[in-house]
Amino acid sequence: MEKFTPFESRMVALPRDNVDTDQIIPARFLKTISKDGLGDQLFNDWRYDAEGKPKPDFVLNKPESKACKVLLAGDNFGCGSSREHAPWALTQYGFRAVISTSFADIFKGNSLKNSLLPIVVPPDVHAELLKDPTGAVKVDLASQTLTLASGRKVHFPVDDFAKHCLLEGIDELGYILQQEPAIAAFEAAHPAGIDTRA
Amino acid sequence: MKSRTVIEKIWDNHVVAERGNAPTLLYIDLHLVHEVTSPQAFDGLRQRGLRVRRPDLTIATTDHSTPTTPRGFPIVDQIAKAQVEKLIQNCKDFGIHCYPLGSDKQGIVHVIGPELGLTQPGMTVVCGDSHTATHGALGALAIGIGTSEVENTLASQCLLLKRSHTYQVRVDGALKPGVSAKDIILALIARIGIGGGTGSIFEYCGSAIRSLSMEERMTVCNMSIEGGARAGLVAPDDTTYQYVAGREFAPKGAAWDQAVARWRQLPTDEGAAYDKSIVIDAATLEPMITFGTNPGMGIPIRGAVPNPSDISDPLERDSLARALVYMDLPAGKPLLGHPVNVVFIGSCTNSRISDLRNAASVLKGRKVHPSVRVLVVPGSQQVKAQAQAEGLDQIFRDAGADWREAGCSMCIAMNGDSLQPGEYSVSTSNRNFEGRQGKGARTFLASPMTAAASAISGKVSDVRELL
Numbered sequence: 001m002e003k004f005t006p007f008e009s010r011m012v013a014l015p016r017d018n019v020d021t022d023q024i025i026p027a028r029f030l031k032t033i034s035k036d037g038l039g040d041q042l043f044n045d046w047r048y049d050a051e052g053k054p055k056p057d058f059v060l061n062k063p064e065s066k067a068c069k070v071l072l073a074g075d076n077f078g079c080g081s082s083r084e085h086a087p088w089a090l091t092q093y094g095f096r097a098v099i100s101t102s103f104a105d106i107f108k109g110n111s112l113k114n115s116l117l118p119i120v121v122p123p124d125v126h127a128e129l130l131k132d133p134t135g136a137v138k139v140d141l142a143s144q145t146l147t148l149a150s151g152r153k154v155h156f157p158v159d160d161f162a163k164h165c166l167l168e169g170i171d172e173l174g175y176i177l178q179q180e181p182a183i184a185a186f187e188a189a190h191p192a193g194i195d196t197r198a
Numbered sequence: 199m200k201s202r203t204v205i206e207k208i209w210d211n212h213v214v215a216e217r218g219n220a221p222t223l224l225y226i227d228l229h230l231v232h233e234v235t236s237p238q239a240f241d242g243l244r245q246r247g248l249r250v251r252r253p254d255l256t257i258a259t260t261d262h263s264t265p266t267t268p269r270g271f272p273i274v275d276q277i278a279k280a281q282v283e284k285l286i287q288n289c290k291d292f293g294i295h296c297y298p299l300g301s302d303k304q305g306i307v308h309v310i311g312p313e314l315g316l317t318q319p320g321m322t323v324v325c326g327d328s329h330t331a332t333h334g335a336l337g338a339l340a341i342g343i344g345t346s347e348v349e350n351t352l353a354s355q356c357l358l359l360k361r362s363h364t365y366q367v368r369v370d371g372a373l374k375p376g377v378s379a380k381d382i383i384l385a386l387i388a389r390i391g392i393g394g395g396t397g398s399i400f401e402y403c404g405s406a407i408r409s410l411s412m413e414e415r416m417t418v419c420n421m422s423i424e425g426g427a428r429a430g431l432v433a434p435d436d437t438t439y440q441y442v443a444g445r446e447f448a449p450k451g452a453a454w455d456q457a458v459a460r461w462r463q464l465p466t467d468e469g470a471a472y473d474k475s476i477v478i479d480a481a482t483l484e485p486m487i488t489f490g491t492n493p494g495m496g497i498p499i500r501g502a503v504p505n506p507s508d509i510s511d512p513l514e515r516d517s518l519a520r521a522l523v524y525m526d527l528p529a530g531k532p533l534l535g536h537p538v539n540v541v542f543i544g545s546c547t548n549s550r551i552s553d554l555r556n557a558a559s560v561l562k563g564r565k566v567h568p569s570v571r572v573l574v575v576p577g578s579q580q581v582k583a584q585a586q587a588e589g590l591d592q593i594f595r596d597a598g599a600d601w602r603e604a605g606c607s608m609c610i611a612m613n614g615d616s617l618q619p620g621e622y623s624v625s626t627s628n629r630n631f632e633g634r635q636g637k638g639a640r641t642f643l644a645s646p647m648t649a650a651a652s653a654i655s656g657k658v659s660d661v662r663e664l665l
């Protein structure tokens with residue numbers, strides 16, 4: 001995982017509530033066995049017409065959305081399926097953070113494991129961002145600060161451990177494997193009740 | 199000792215380590231693997247030179263991108279074929295037992311776990327799939343995970359997890375005829391919304407839940423994620439033990455007695471506190487149907503589709519208005535009588551033998567409306583065999599329905615079974631998201647009985663008129 005560094009970017013606003021992972025990346029693209037090549041399919045069914053041409057009125061296809069690293073989303077973003085293809089598609093498109101009033105649990109966990117920062121803001125901050133939806137924001141994870149175009153600074157919550165992993169660019173598995181003695185001790189004390197190979 | 203809920207007891211029993219600011223390291227008793235969310239995880243293991251720590255606690259099957267056409271047929275979709283073959287190769291390479299296409303035990307991962315007796319009370323169960331909560335019906339803590347966590351579990355048999363809030367869903371009273379487990383869960387989600395359970399784990403309790411069969415409990419637990427919850431479970435009781443007893447992987451002999459004695463300690467203690475609670479009166483429930491593009495957009499079968507102009511919150515109003523445009527439905531009118539093109543009876547929500555019996559009881563001696571295509575897709579090859587032994591397949595065929603092989607099928611439309619753009623379905627699956635059943639598809643979620651009644655009339659129907 002790449003180290004998460006501070007950045008400034010304009011936003012792409014998609015202020016719809018309850019955007020599910022089937023919209024972020026439709027199921028028919030999940031037949032891939034790799035993580036790559038999903039950025040072009042991000043929001044596929046909203047983004048392209050029946051012939052596969054970009055729909056000019058969809059926000060991602062507007063010229064000002066080019067190279068934006070922040071998605072301004074609606075409430076309960078990422079609900080539905082557990083597909084990690086959703087954060088893969090978002091990061092491959094170029095997003096590094098999603099701002100919303102809330103995120104679905106699995107999506108949030110999956111994003112943090114892929115250097116995509118879910119930023120939860122209160123409704124009044126969300127409303128201010130929506131007034132200038134293409135405005136620039138600054139994201140600083142170390143100080144957990146989102147700086148709005150107006151200069152207003154907003155503190156956002158992040159789980160300590162996830163923050164550490166993001167800033168250092170390390171993934172969880174390394175930490176888990178270091179716990180080998182505790183895992184072995186647990187297994188010794190708790191013999192398994194099943195053997196799937198039996 | 200402090201009074202604890204069943205959720206806390208199972209959690210406490212599986213804590214491996216709690217260190218510094220890291221989340222709890224939790225041990226996983228059963229890991230279910232399928233073709234869609236696993237290939238990148240196995241590649242991750244290869245890159246790091248790791249093996250699967252506990253192949254004996256891991257099981258695989260193919261369900262999502264697999265055809266439901268007769269088993270001898272090849273997989274036409276070459277990308278799907280490659281994915282299915284990749285799973286089989288990965289299982290070979292890492293020593294994992296797999297029930298592949300062609301096995302008489304293949305099926306939807308959440309149907310075969312309980313059916314084989316792999317899922318047992320008190321276990322922690324994970325799968326790279328959000329409907330893992332299904333296994334909660336057996337009194338297990340069953341959590342849906344992403345591919346990184348699939349890799350973590352393969353490598354370490356552990357997950358880093360933060361404790362969720364406990365959310366008591368109490369359903370008391372008796373269901374009226376024509377109303378089923380599916381209607382309980384659709385009514386709950388309509389009430390709390392699809393984000394209502396975010397950050398929580400549901401415990402379903404109350405007299406109505408107690409009187410449900412195991413399979414009905416699976417239907418309820420299955421859709422916990424549709425209420426935003428990380429998991430949902432029912433504390434084990436005699437119904438649970440009777441279900442598990444004698445299944446292939448269930449404990450036998452003295453080990454069985456010890457297991458049941460252990461499981462009897464699991465139910466929530468008197469006086470245990472929950473972070474949140476809701477009470478539902480089962481007697482007031484009616485058959486439910488969804489009209490919109492998320493599972494929270496549900497109404498009683500005779501109710502009217504809500505009107506966006508009645509909603510004050512702008513984003514909520516917008517989301518309802520968008521849903522009605524996508525569904526091409528007028529606001530304020532009932533859904534009853536709306537024509538449908540397809541009826542799908544299947545998915546990990548409603549594809550078990552009791553679901554098929556319910557649907558068959560409505561279809562028996564009747565004919566499917568000539569303008570409707572009806573797919574009946576059993577959840578597993580074992581369910582299929584049982585249904586055929588009971589003659590249910592003949593009832594479906596005589597009625598004019600299509601009887602298929604086991605798989606996810608039109609629940610997710612990855613395998614070639616899908617709606618045409620603009621078509622309407624009544625579906626017993628769990629998601630009505632835009633495009634879920636095919637690009638441009640429009641889905642009404644309902645119970646198997648409602649689906650069967652709608653198949654006969656070709657319109658959204660109230661099954662109670664046929665009872």
Ligand code: SF4
Nearest residue numbers: 329545546606609610
């Ligand atoms: S039946 Fe549907 S919800 Fe269930 S595992 Fe398959 S695709 Fe997922």
